[in-house]
Amino acid sequence: MPWTKLQIEREEPAFDENEGQNVRKLSYGEALREALDQALERDPRVYAMGQGVDDPGGMFGSTLDLHKKYGSDRVFDTPLSEEAMIGMAIGSAMVGLRPVSIHNRPDFLMMAMDQIVNAAAKWSYMFAGQVPIPLVIRACVGRGWGSAAQHSQALQGLFVHVPGLKVVMPSTAYDAKGLLINSIADNNPVLFFEQRWLYKHKSHVPEHVYAVPFGEAVVKRPGKDVTILGVSHMVIEALRAADELAAKGIEAEVIDARTLIPFDEQTLLSSLAKTGRLIVADLACKTGGFSAEVLATVSEKGLHSLKKSPVRVAFPDVPTPASFVLEEAYYPGVPDIVRAAETLMV
Amino acid sequence: MDHTIPREVLFDMYRRLYLIRQVELKIEEHYHEDEMKTPVHLALGQEAVAVGICIHLTQEDYIFSNHRSHAHYLAKGGDLKAMMAELYCKETGCSRGRGGSMHLIDVSIGHLGSSSMVGGSIPHAVGAAFAIQYKTEDRLAVSFFGDAASEQGVFYESMSWAKKKKLPVIFVCENNEYSVCSHISARQPLIPIAQRAQAFDIPSETIDGMNLLTVYDRMCQATDYVRSGQGPYFLECRVQRWRGHAGSGDPSKEKYRRPAELQEDFLRDPLRDYEGYVAAAEGVKKEDLKTMQDKINAQIEEAFRFAKESPLPKKEELTKYLFS
Numbered sequence: 301m302p303w304t305k306l307q308i309e310r311e312e313p314a315f316d317e318n319e320g321q322n323v324r325k326l327s328y329g330e331a332l333r334e335a336l337d338q339a340l341e342r343d344p345r346v347y348a349m350g351q352g353v354d355d356p357g358g359m360f361g362s363t364l365d366l367h368k369k370y371g372s373d374r375v376f377d378t379p380l381s382e383e384a385m386i387g388m389a390i391g392s393a394m395v396g397l398r399p400v401s402i403h404n405r406p407d408f409l410m411m412a413m414d415q416i417v418n419a420a421a422k423w424s425y426m427f428a429g430q431v432p433i434p435l436v437i438r439a440c441v442g443r444g445w446g447s448a449a450q451h452s453q454a455l456q457g458l459f460v461h462v463p464g465l466k467v468v469m470p471s472t473a474y475d476a477k478g479l480l481i482n483s484i485a486d487n488n489p490v491l492f493f494e495q496r497w498l499y500k501h502k503s504h505v506p507e508h509v510y511a512v513p514f515g516e517a518v519v520k521r522p523g524k525d526v527t528i529l530g531v532s533h534m535v536i537e538a539l540r541a542a543d544e545l546a547a548k549g550i551e552a553e554v555i556d557a558r559t560l561i562p563f564d565e566q567t568l569l570s571s572l573a574k575t576g577r578l579i580v581a582d583l584a585c586k587t588g589g590f591s592a593e594v595l596a597t598v599s600e601k602g603l604h605s606l607k608k609s610p611v612r613v614a615f616p617d618v619p620t621p622a623s624f625v626l627e628e629a630y631y632p633g634v635p636d637i638v639r640a641a642e643t644l645m646v
Numbered sequence: 647m648d649h650t651i652p653r654e655v656l657f658d659m660y661r662r663l664y665l666i667r668q669v670e671l672k673i674e675e676h677y678h679e680d681e682m683k684t685p686v687h688l689a690l691g692q693e694a695v696a697v698g699i700c701i702h703l704t705q706e707d708y709i710f711s712n713h714r715s716h717a718h719y720l721a722k723g724g725d726l727k728a729m730m731a732e733l734y735c736k737e738t739g740c741s742r743g744r745g746g747s748m749h750l751i752d753v754s755i756g757h758l759g760s761s762s763m764v765g766g767s768i769p770h771a772v773g774a775a776f777a778i779q780y781k782t783e784d785r786l787a788v789s790f791f792g793d794a795a796s797e798q799g800v801f802y803e804s805m806s807w808a809k810k811k812k813l814p815v816i817f818v819c820e821n822n823e824y825s826v827c828s829h830i831s832a833r834q835p836l837i838p839i840a841q842r843a844q845a846f847d848i849p850s851e852t853i854d855g856m857n858l859l860t861v862y863d864r865m866c867q868a869t870d871y872v873r874s875g876q877g878p879y880f881l882e883c884r885v886q887r888w889r890g891h892a893g894s895g896d897p898s899k900e901k902y903r904r905p906a907e908l909q910e911d912f913l914r915d916p917l918r919d920y921e922g923y924v925a926a927a928e929g930v931k932k933e934d935l936k937t938m939q940d941k942i943n944a945q946i947e948e949a950f951r952f953a954k955e956s957p958l959p960k961k962e963e964l965t966k967y968l969f970s
Binding site for chain 1: 708710741742744745749751753758759761763766768769770771772773774775776777778780781787799800803804806807810966967968969970
């Protein structure tokens, strides 16, 4: 069994968003595959490319065998030339195609920063909207099995800082499909970040084509005592923490940000008006990232709601270590969120 | 060399060459007024490349340009008024005053926006070529870049992919030997840039970019090759940048140019040479060229007037166009 899969089997508990319901369910990876399949089916302008998209694993299953269905002209492997390939995708988008550029890890996008930041993000504005860039860049945040400093980074905060990019981070299989459909349908560059440990999770995923809109956070669990705003896998951790907190008499409201750009401030501020307490559970290092942006927004627009100083649960500001002992110390999770909530309730 | 260039093509090339020269001189003449508040990178001296390349392209073909963008835009047939208005950063500019001199665009003639990141537009041309192949269209894409772009990794990555997919793209390197004030000999081993394309088995040649007839002739060869579906082609055009990197004149030339370049007879003039050729062609009268010149000069006057009189962008529309 591939090594990361082994660790995920052991360490990531099962998650079924619709447990006990007799409905059609897909895993996160299957939902991504279905979204891409349906987009390829419906729109001949859509194509998908990336290192290993047509390999036996099919990018953790999310592109599995699509090259057989649509041919290697539309679903194809790419060289390790991230800068040229994303530039190529941008050029093709300028003349009407709708590329989906798939990357095993966000770390690898660093080679393509010129094209993402200086071209994709700028074209609409710089040329007054005459040439849209409908481009989706998918990348899967890694974790565990000693993946270490160059295969585990969650770098979405870098892109949040650049005007002209949309940044999407689904936490469930349902949202993975709906947000990927919406990303492909959008006429702008979208950075779509997944997280490796989410791939085994299941949700009810309708078979039909549906889009989850950008800029709409979702309350995953209502509560009156403390608001936990989660991002990606940290939403799942927040839901687990909320179960533990409920047993201790603390009712946590869990919100999934879903899209970081655009960000749904209103859902967060409304929740804070009710709870007065905030934990931001981010899937990233703390300094200068999305969690900082959320707190800045709250201090500008929701300070009057706060009963206590907000708390961030985030990765420490160091590179990801390899040793499993240090990995355990590195990744925050349920105990950190529970502890933060208890502190806020004192 | 094929000397049987049809008369209308001879005239058309002259029209484009003269237009670019006069526009650039006019920009230089007015630049000190500080009304064009955008860095300009004049193509003076390098005009023949843009003309000799674009004369072989149709409106269906795509070009991708760089910071030294004026000549490419005009040679391809970009709207002159919209370009001048852009240089004056007006709402009527081709990029509505959001782009400036380095970011020209005219979608109607296959110019999808120039990039000022050196080497940054090379993969865009490859991507457009990919789309042409994907849609089985009968077009080609041209990438214009300078010698310094050959120092970027994306240059090699783009050639590799273009060759692998046999994409209909022509790489046109305008080698003027200078990146701002840095001479090429300080920046890279002096292996001809065209030779690097041969490492990817892309046919390539180094040509005299100061001679319009040479560029015309070699581009003819290049388009035949690419349009017949054989894959990419590479032209390295040796040119002289008459002015400094940006702005008007070349005020610090004594401080960075090599002594030989400062000699009075060093600079060649592609317009003068070509004008001599056209004037000597059979059946061409001196009045023909004069009529053309007068017409072009009137167009330029009109474009400058339009640009100066046009409205500026509205401050309340600062965030417009962030997303499409």
